[in-house]
Amino acid sequence: MPEFHTIDDLPADKRVLVRLDLNSPIEDGEPQDNRRFERHAETVRELADAGHRVVLMAHQGRPGRDDFTSLAGHAEILADHVGRDVGFVADTYGDEALAAIDALAAGEILLLENTRMCEDELPEASPEEKAETAFVETLAPHFDAYVNDAYSAAHRKHASLVGFPLTLPAYAGRVMETEYEANTAIATREFDGPVTMVVGGTKATDVIGVMDALDETVDRFLLGGVAGELFLRAAGHPVGHDVGEMDLFDEQWEKNQELIESVLDERGDAIRLASDLAYEGDDGERAEVAVGDIDEKATGYLDVGAATVADYEPAIRESDAVFVKGALGVFEDERFADGTVGVLEAIAETDCFSVVGGGDTSRAIEMYGLREDDFSHVSIAGGAYIRALTGEPLPAVEVLEAAAKRQ
Incomplete structure (x- = not known):
């Protein structure tokens, strides 16, 4: 179990500063x-x-x-998911932001401007240094508690992630809590059967x-994507190098x-x-070739083939645990989604x-109509x-754990 406090431990009626990760694709x-909006909305709504x-x-x-x-646009999307108004202020820790923070009533929600517009935020530095920045020292006195829900940014030493837990009582939000428990399971849980x-x-x-x-933990690895092709190259096959304008293989x-x-x-x-x-064949359709029949790489390979999926499926179905890191092909193109989707379907059907x-890989679940509930996480x-x-x-988890010991 995690060694940090969660929002279950948060006393009532507090002014709470909450770090989310709403980093999103931007179009036009x-x-x-x-x-991410959907997941973080759970923590925000609960608070x-x-x-x-x-x-x-x-x-x-x-x-x-x-x-x-x-x-500004993120506030509108988040409000739809939370089911409450989410105010926005185009300021992070200046007078406008502080006035808006102090004016909040119980149950109200306010989103501050992009933390990376503050020069104190981005350079990686120790939590102690970040806690002494103007950003943290100005904002922290206006709050009773800090909640970090941004697990996906927890590997960063930025002020909003590691500075505030040194100056405020600190707690994990629901995303931080569930992501931490699921993603550390491979190291902390005992499984009865094979781990794939x-x-x-x-x-x-x-x-x-x-x-x-994970040499000692995982019983078998099923490979695809760029890494899979590089391993095929190491095994003596004439693949795993760049062709044409490709720039994926040779440097790696x-x-x-x-x-x-x-x-x-x-x-x-x-x-x-x-x-x-x-x-992609000459007619623009998906074509497949056995690895043993490749004499030289003349085109880019965009997915594993049907025989590979058929080979991987039994290994998945007899596993007690399956962890996925990365797609087996360019699933964003429907022609080359068979490998990724085939493997995900096998996992979904396995107890x-x-x-x-x-x-990116998690997007394939939504794109191809799979049910998120069919996966543990x-x-x-x-x-x-x-x-x-x-x-x-x-780093952001370490400071939460340190804060729990001090509280």
Whole structure:
């Protein structure tokens, strides 16, 4: 169990500063609704219904990027999910923000402007340094408690994540609590049967790190995506390199070749590689080729093939636990969703403990009509999920645990 306090421990009638992660795709300048709003709304609604004065912080994008925008639109989307008005102030800790915070009545909700518009927020630094920033020192005295619900940002040492727990009583929100428990289960729970991990996606370094760290915990790995193709290359197949304008494989191979080869050598019996791959044929339709029939890579491979899915399904169905990190193909294109969706369907139909992680992969559940309730947990975290799987510390969780010991 986590060693931090949760909002179950929060005394009544408090002015509460709550950190969410509402970072969203931006289209035509507007934030797009997604699972994060729905999940965080549970914490926000619970706090407001209990009569707390609820002030929210969140970030969007990074300075210099196209998705670095105001949170005004986020307030409207969140209000729809919470079922209550969510006020917005285009200020974070200036006079306008402080006046709006102090004017809140019980049960009212206010969202502050993008935390990353404050220069104190972004540079990674120790919690002690962050606690001494003007951002934290100005805002904290206006609150009775701090709640962190932003598990997906918990691997960051930013002021809004690690500074406030040093100056205020600190608690975990519902997203923080459920994500932490599910994502650390691979290290903390005992499973009676085989533990399987499905690993894919485009970031091979992450996948290899997870495979290396979970050497003793996972019984078998089912590979796809960029990482899967790089492992096929290590096994001697003429794939796993860039063709045309592609820029996915060669650099990652150069950085990870030695580790890939050593993991394959040491855990080869636990690693299952794709037996066929899918690509776009001359007619624009999906085509498949057996890996053994590939003489040279002349096109990009966009999914694992039907034979691979058929090979992976029995391994999933006899598992006691299945963890997913990354998609097996470019599922956003319906032609190349078969691998990812086929594996997710097998997991959904299996009576096992299951966690689907990596922000993008969880989108496939919604896109292809699968039921979220058929999985034990669908994570909205990316980097923090990787950290949890590899056992690396999460700074924002560590400060919550330290705060619990002080309280």
